[in-house]
Amino acid sequence: MRKEILIALFAAVRLLGQGNGDPLAVPGFDHFYNLEYNEALAYFHAEASRNPDSPDVHNHIAQTILYREMFRSGALESELVTGSNPFLRREGLNPSKTDQQEFQDAINRALAIAQARLSKNADDTGALYAQGVSYGLRGNYYFLVQKAYRDALRDATTARKAHLRVTEIDPTFTDARLVQGIYDYVLGSLSPAWRILGFFAGYQGDRERGIQTVRQVASEGRLNRVDAEILLCAAYRRERRPKLAVPLLTGLIGRFPRNYLLRLELVRMYGDLGEKDKALAVIRDVEQLKSKGTPGFAQLTEEKLHYTRGNLLFWYNDLDAAISELKAVTRNIRAVDLNTGVYAWLRLGQCYDLQKQREEAKRAYLQTVVVAPTSDAANDAQKYLLSRYKR
Numbered sequence: 001m002r003k004e005i006l007i008a009l010f011a012a013v014r015l016l017g018q019g020n021g022d023p024l025a026v027p028g029f030d031h032f033y034n035l036e037y038n039e040a041l042a043y044f045h046a047e048a049s050r051n052p053d054s055p056d057v058h059n060h061i062a063q064t065i066l067y068r069e070m071f072r073s074g075a076l077e078s079e080l081v082t083g084s085n086p087f088l089r090r091e092g093l094n095p096s097k098t099d100q101q102e103f104q105d106a107i108n109r110a111l112a113i114a115q116a117r118l119s120k121n122a123d124d125t126g127a128l129y130a131q132g133v134s135y136g137l138r139g140n141y142y143f144l145v146q147k148a149y150r151d152a153l154r155d156a157t158t159a160r161k162a163h164l165r166v167t168e169i170d171p172t173f174t175d176a177r178l179v180q181g182i183y184d185y186v187l188g189s190l191s192p193a194w195r196i197l198g199f200f201a202g203y204q205g206d207r208e209r210g211i212q213t214v215r216q217v218a219s220e221g222r223l224n225r226v227d228a229e230i231l232l233c234a235a236y237r238r239e240r241r242p243k244l245a246v247p248l249l250t251g252l253i254g255r256f257p258r259n260y261l262l263r264l265e266l267v268r269m270y271g272d273l274g275e276k277d278k279a280l281a282v283i284r285d286v287e288q289l290k291s292k293g294t295p296g297f298a299q300l301t302e303e304k305l306h307y308t309r310g311n312l313l314f315w316y317n318d319l320d321a322a323i324s325e326l327k328a329v330t331r332n333i334r335a336v337d338l339n340t341g342v343y344a345w346l347r348l349g350q351c352y353d354l355q356k357q358r359e360e361a362k363r364a365y366l367q368t369v370v371v372a373p374t375s376d377a378a379n380d381a382q383k384y385l386l387s388r389y390k391r
Contacts, residue, residue, distance in 0.1 A: 028060065033226065034258035034296055037068035055117075055130035058110035062137050065103045066144075069095045074337030075144065076261060093144045103141060110134045125166045129176055132162030136179065175223040177213050178231075185210025185235065211235055218248075226252070233265060242272040258296025260286060264308055271312050283309050303328065303335040307344050319351045326351065330364075333371065342372040346381055353389040361388070 028043035044060045051057055070076050073093050095103070111134045117127035139155030142148040160183050166176035187205025214235065218228035229248050236245040249266045256262060263286050270279035287305060290297040310325030329336060329344040336344070349364030361384070368381035 030256075032064060032067070033256045035071060035261065035299070036258070036296070037064055037071065040064050041068070053113055055110040055113040055127065055134070058106045058113070059130060059133045059137060062103050062106035062110070062134075065095070065099050065106070066137060066140060069093050069099065070144065072337065074339030077265065077339075095145060100145070107134050107138050107141075123169050125170050125173055125176075128162050128166045128169075129173070132159040132166070132176070132179065135159040135162065174217055175221045175225075178217045178221070178224045178228055181210045181213025181217065182231070183210070184213060211239075226255075233269075237269065237272065240272070242269040245269050246273075258294075260289075260297055260300045264304075267308055267312060271315060276312070276316050279312055280309070283312075301335045303332055304340060307336060307340050311343070311347055314347050314351055317354070319355055323348065323351045323355075330367070338372055338375075342368055342375050342377040345371060346377045349381065349384060350389045353384065354391070358388065 028040050028047065031037070031040035031043060041061065041064045044057055044064060047057045048054075048061060067076070070093065075093065110130060114127040114131040114134065117124045118131070121127075135155045136159035139152045139159065142155060143152035156179075160179045163176040163179050166173050167180070184205045185207050188207035188210060189205070211232070214228050214232055217224050218232055219225075221228055229252060233245040233248050233252075236242060236248075246266065246269050249262055249269060253259070253262045253266070263282055267279045267282045270276075270282065283305060286297070286300070290300055290305075306325045306328040310322045310329065313319075313322035313325065326344050326348040329340070330348060333341045333344070345364050345368040349361045349368065352358070352361035352364060365381035365385045369378045372378055
């Protein structure tokens with residue numbers, strides 16, 4: 001299987017059911033989309049105390065715990081769902097035992113409540129939808145934390161079936177079409193050999209139809225409208241259509257101004273479009289927001305900005321400047337997440353190789369392996385230790 005396809009599936013399923021209407025109208029979701037996970041979790045805990053029999057709020061707790069850990073590890077960026085970075089070999093998430101237990105307790109509680117409702121009314125669309133969300137979240141936990149891929153795929157498939165049932169009962173429940181759209185896109189991208197898996201028997205998929213379905217959720221959905229827009233950005237980047245993602249990202253930035261990751265995604269989109277000056281201008285804007293103490297930007301480290309600029313300059317072959325930026329990251333590697341740190345060393349090695357500074361390149365590749373031995377970047381570094389990197 002093309003490994004980036006599988007991660008794209010789970011990137012989709014994990015984005016289920018975060019909101020209830022307009023996220024800006026609910027403090028918990030406003031915090032969530034602005035990367036303020038502790039504040040979001042506090043809100044959802046309070047909601048669970050007020051409404052303990054709602055499966056949705058327990059799902060929101062589980063989701064916030066998972067996303068907080070993904071954010072901490074650098075797993076919330078489009079590079080993780082595009083063809084440029086398969087990342088199944090990436091270092092797994094490592095949540096605390098407390099977080100793992102709370103996640104499992106929240107999922108189990110949500111599933112139990114949903115099942116109790118379905119035992120009384122098998123056509124309860126709210127319960128079916130919540131059940132699908134729970135399985136989708138648990139599938140991501142299996143995938144990202146436990147690396148139990150077959151269990152993860154099984155839960156993701158169960159999530160799709162639950163939401164397919166929702167739309168069979170109520171065709172106007174547009175939000176439940178999100179997973180269906182992603183399944184179409186994912187399976188439509190698989191080779192025929194992988195489509196005969198038992199999980200996918202009789203379901204062929206269609207890439208373009210999948211994208212159209214996600215577009216429908218983005219324009220007509222209520223619960224998953226924002227999620228669909230975020231997924232479209234990732235899909236457009238993977239499909240080499242970044243121009244379509246730029247207006248979506250601009251709109252998301254306007255709604256969630258404290259989410260600096262959205263601005264860093266915009267840098268990548270402009271970079272993919274060949275608009276280097278616009279990409280650099282966005283970085284400068286982010287630097288100014290940080291220097292002014294703009295809410296949400298205090299947690300963005302200088303090293304993360306150095307990596308963003310260095311990575312961009314690397315692709316534009318501005319190697320001296322890229323090396324300067326990347327070295328600023330590697331000098332203080334603890335200031336960035338694991339994903340950023342390991343790729344800073346890899347990019348640095350590639351820059352040195354392109355400048356024919358072979359010994360410097362080898363030292364950087366060795367550090368790539370030291371930082372994250374089982375990661376995809378380390379696998380690439382091992383290859384470049386044997387044979388010099390070339391464009």
